Amino acid sequence: MARDICVCLDFLTDAHKAQIERTARSGGMNVRFFTTAQLDEAAAFGRTAEVLYSCVPKLFKQCKELKWYCCAFAGVDVYCKDPSLFPNEHCQLTNSNVYGLTIAEHVVMTALMLLRRMPAYSRQAFAHQWGKAMPIRSIHGLELVMLGTGQIGRCVAQRMRALGAAKVIGVNRSGRPAEDFDEVYPIEKLDGLLPSTEMLVMAVPGTDETAHILSRERIALLPESACVINVGRGTAVDQAALMEALNAGRLAGAALDVFTPEPLPADHPMWETKNLIITPHIAGSTSLPYTCDRNVDSFCEDLENYIAGRPLAHLVDRTLGY
Numbered sequence: 001m002a003r004d005i006c007v008c009l010d011f012l013t014d015a016h017k018a019q020i021e022r023t024a025r026s027g028g029m030n031v032r033f034f035t036t037a038q039l040d041e042a043a044a045f046g047r048t049a050e051v052l053y054s055c056v057p058k059l060f061k062q063c064k065e066l067k068w069y070c071c072a073f074a075g076v077d078v079y080c081k082d083p084s085l086f087p088n089e090h091c092q093l094t095n096s097n098v099y100g101l102t103i104a105e106h107v108v109m110t111a112l113m114l115l116r117r118m119p120a121y122s123r124q125a126f127a128h129q130w131g132k133a134m135p136i137r138s139i140h141g142l143e144l145v146m147l148g149t150g151q152i153g154r155c156v157a158q159r160m161r162a163l164g165a166a167k168v169i170g171v172n173r174s175g176r177p178a179e180d181f182d183e184v185y186p187i188e189k190l191d192g193l194l195p196s197t198e199m200l201v202m203a204v205p206g207t208d209e210t211a212h213i214l215s216r217e218r219i220a221l222l223p224e225s226a227c228v229i230n231v232g233r234g235t236a237v238d239q240a241a242l243m244e245a246l247n248a249g250r251l252a253g254a255a256l257d258v259f260t261p262e263p264l265p266a267d268h269p270m271w272e273t274k275n276l277i278i279t280p281h282i283a284g285s286t287s288l289p290y291t292c293d294r295n296v297d298s299f300c301e302d303l304e305n306y307i308a309g310r311p312l313a314h315l316v317d318r319t320l321g322y
Helices: 014-026 036-046 059-062 077-081 098-113 120-126 153-164 189-194 215-221 239-247 289-308
Strands: 004-008 030-033 053-054 068-071 092-094 143-147 165-171 183-186 198-202 227-230 253-256 274-276
Touching: 004 014, 004 077, 014 030, 014 289, 030 036, 036 059, 036 189, 053 059, 053 253, 059 077, 068 183, 068 198, 068 289, 098 120, 098 153, 098 198, 098 227, 098 253, 120 165, 120 274, 143 153, 153 239, 165 189, 183 189, 189 215, 239 253
Parallel strands: 004 030, 004 053, 053 068, 068 092, 143 165, 143 198, 165 183, 198 227, 227 253, 253 274
Antiparallel strands: none
């Protein structure tokens, strides 16, 4: 009986497909490729497939014989929150933790935009106004708090340190040490850090524990000079409280790549919020070739593990959500 791998992704090049095919053949497995415009064909093939490499929950649910699902995204909260999506109780779930570089570059971009007053200058430019120079700040000498010390958080920390940040503090669930951070604290210590935070960067998964982790009360603890950047999940921020703080001038600015809901409705008040940079969940876009290459590398590395009977390197703990 054939051991089938169903791959349903839009970013794959011919070189990516050849790499996956070589790895599959090494273990006597058969692979077929589909795009997300071919979901019906993918589902027909996937019903008896052993492995699925994709990012479509609807397709995942239809692959009834799966032993392993590799999600091409980093965030897998949708699968962890809804057990009914799993086609059987034995299916392993992995994610693709390869988005650190592209998301970290997005953070650097938006951090510089906020510090150098680009939201205000952009408004002036759209109004055809030649405005006066405004006071700006620099990453050099900045103290930054990174909420989330995983792969994305570490990549952000590396780049901020390279640009001269004075201190990069990490915050995670347990306070366990992490590379590239000057100090790491457990989440219970966050309230004590916020009053002196110049920039808060958030890269946490969407779990019950992280829902509104940046609450109205915590937003109130931030100084007026603080900036907030969220590249994790929209559920982590009390959006109404953040909008109020920005519009009242109680925060210097914010950059959000994730929202509740998504897409953000055209009439949502977020669009009119002062000193807010909005991007449509593109910080980890798979249009960056490096990210796509690493995504396929990660899948093939774990496919080798799967074929050899070794534990999967990127296995998700569904009880934690990551």
